[in-house]
Amino acid sequence: MMSQEKLREIKENARPLLDERLKVEDKTEVRDGNIVLKGDYYKKQVRIALRNCEIILPESIEEYIALDGYSALGKMLFEMTPEDVVNTMIESNLRGRGGAGFPAGRKWLEAFKYDADQKYIICNADEGDPGAYMDRSILEGDPHSVLEGMAIAGYAIGANQGFIYVRAEYPLAVKRLQAAIKQAKEYGVLGNNIFGTDFSFDIELRLGAGAFVCGEGTALMESIEGKRGMPRVKIHRTAHRGLWQKPTVINNVETLANIPVIFQRGAKWFRGIGTEKSPGTKVFALVGKVKESGLVEVPMGTSLREIVFDIGGGVADGKAAKAVQTGGPSGGCIPVELFDTPVDFESLAKIGSIMGSGGMVVMDETDCMVDIARFFLEFSVDESCGKCVPCREGTKRMLELLEKITGGNGEEEDIARMESLAVTISTGSLCGLGQTAPNPVTSTLHYFRDEYEAHIRDKTCPAGHCQALLEYYITEDCIGCTKCARSCPVSCISGKVKERHVIDTDACIKCGNCMEVCPVGAVILR
């Protein structure tokens, strides 16, 4: 059986071994008493949710304990009532990291107050934003912090059963979680009579099957119940009637990973980090055209500029930054002029994007904003569950309009059509997917309207991306080898041997043959 003394003993034995291993590997240093990763990339970061990632061995519960793991759970079982725990969470004002930013403590309080024979905790590990992998890294790199967070939540609201709903695309995360749950039960920090008290808490894994909408809380519950993962009409709060109609608290992976630290160091400490309304840190997956892509955890309120330039090193290949996309298919594109915006829930919403779960895709001058909007709409069309007509049909019509524009057939009225559709879709949809699906379009229409107009009026793509709007052109690098002329299926290339060749653009069918065969790369798209 686990006890607080025994936990301390394990810690005292494991810590020197961990220190020894880290010394040999030489990739960490000690900053303010914490072990952190070395290097410029990490200097500006404050890692709370990622505190143990790449530092401890994820398969080892002892290394987790060596860095104070399970001490918060152990302490609270003896020193705090469930009500105290809920109050500490409210005081910390930890806001949900899954996208919506709802205060975790308030959700817990609702479930705590509601009387029921059975309650549940769910960890949302469905991480659906295409282009983001924060939760995956936590699950793979520090699974015990999520388990401890769930057990704390269970104690607070009076639940004895938890579920982790993991994307099927994350096989390694599943393996690590399975191993971690087994270990935690062997050590008596999970399962029956945790730390010898009468609190019991078990965790079961459930795998998703590739449906983005299942990240939505009620759809996820339907899915665990073995049904089609379609969002429920929200007559009841899930904190009152959730999984199998029992009070359920659902929290995101990153939210849960923050919880043990809050109880180790106190709510006040946590509120000292970040901004007043959004305390703490946020993990971002900084990807796309940035020099140093990777996971970045910074205090809330850090500016986009600091993240993209100071940490990410700016844009790769000497190109100019154009925008950052946050919030995935529910978010928007933020132009480079607004890079001084602090990153927190309110500031991002004010400029037409959202915090989202933490995807941050950097785009450069060669990325076409109309095409990016099309990309996300295609995603929403694919992933709409089909329950609401405005979402199911509206996103399709919107995608058609975008395809028409990027295909060079856009008409002046199409912009107004999209704007009106956007309102219909977002007001007439049941869940967040439909409500936010137009965001990629409205935000790009707002900040990059000239790009839409260029596609429609001048039939050009300023970023040089949309194939249908580009022309094949032979530059002065042409050596007159005649290969292109011979490969052209419609014989629209003229020119004499050893002289520069010319394409008759009106006749060209854009097959690309000439570009492929040219030995000196003189055929370009422009």
Next chain:
Amino acid sequence: MEFKFDMEKNKDKVEEFRVFIDENRDRPGVLMPVLQEAQGKFGFLPEPVLELISQDLRIPLADIYGVATFYSQFTFIPKGEHNISVCLGTACYVKGAEKVLAEIEKVLGIKSGGTTPDLKFSITPTRCIGACGLAPVVNIDDDIHGKLKVEDIKGIIDKYR
């Protein structure tokens, strides 16, 4: 193309699968784990297996199809010996994933989501697999191929032939 499934030839696996259903039948919400087990075991969801599930768990076949068609991970055709997952997430998209997919389709002569008639290769489009730093990324079986260029693709696929 039709892919046939022979219950007789897969007798042992079917038997194991029956045991799995038996051991789990009391778990609430068991249909998803059962379908996942079937897909893992047989590589896809063959019709006779779905009928078996329906009879054994007493769930109407229509409900089972309703669930199985809702989730993109379930397939009704077998996967090839080598599964090529092409990431079409945002980071990969801005780094040219579409062109990579088009090239793979060209090299194999099948569309995304399909399986070659000799059952050698399948193409599965996926969303972010969490390797965005290596975009564009293609996963062949368990190997990650990152920072892909269109020119490299034929050579990489040939290695699995």
